[in-house]
Amino acid sequence: MPPRLPHPDPGRPDTAGPLRYIWWLVRCQPWRVLRGSLVGTAWMVGLSVRPFLVARAVDDGLRAGDTRALLGWVAAIVAAGAVLAWLGHHEAPDHDVHPRGRQRPLGGRAAAAARPGRRGAAPPARRR
Numbered sequence: 203m204p205p206r207l208p209h210p211d212p213g214r215p216d217t218a219g220p221l222r223y224i225w226w227l228v229r230c231q232p233w234r235v236l237r238g239s240l241v242g243t244a245w246m247v248g249l250s251v252r253p254f255l256v257a258r259a260v261d262d263g264l265r266a267g268d269t270r271a272l273l274g275w276v277a278a279i280v281a282a283g284a285v286l287a288w289l290g291h292h293e294a295p296d297h298d299v300h301p302r303g304r305q306r307p308l309g310g311r312a313a314a315a316a317r318p319g320r321r322g323a324a325p326p327a328r329r330r
Contacts, residue, residue, distance in 0.1 A: 212230045213230075215227075241289060241293045244289060245286065245289055245290070248282055248285060248286045248289070249286070251282055252279060252282050252283070255275055255278050255279045255282060256275075256279060258275050259271075259272055259275030259276060259278075259279065262275060263275055263276075
């Protein structure tokens with residue numbers, strides 16, 4: 203499903219602290235967080251399975267002299283690399299662009315509400 207940009211108004215963020223703000227973001231988009239967790243887990247499993255596949259290719263194919271087993275393990279290594287490439291190319295931009303789209307209206311709203319002469323969340327300067 204293609205994203206709807208700009209995002210609908212997410213409401214007023216909980217700015218009582220950084221953890222409350224992150225929890226507010228999670229509550230605004232629980233399916234995106236779940237999907238990101240699943241994709242991240244699949245990515246890490248994919249990274250950890252390739253050394254195992256290489257070890258099996260060496261043990262079953264090269265040391266045993268079995269060309270058929272070696273080709274099978276090489277095909278598994280290529281397939282694992284293709285899946286990781288697809289995950290990285292297809293899913294990673296989605297988890298990069300959407301948070302930016304969600305943050306921009308909030309940052310603009312905070313900048314518009316700031317007092318004149320004060321920028322961002324910097325504390326006011328102390329007078330000496």
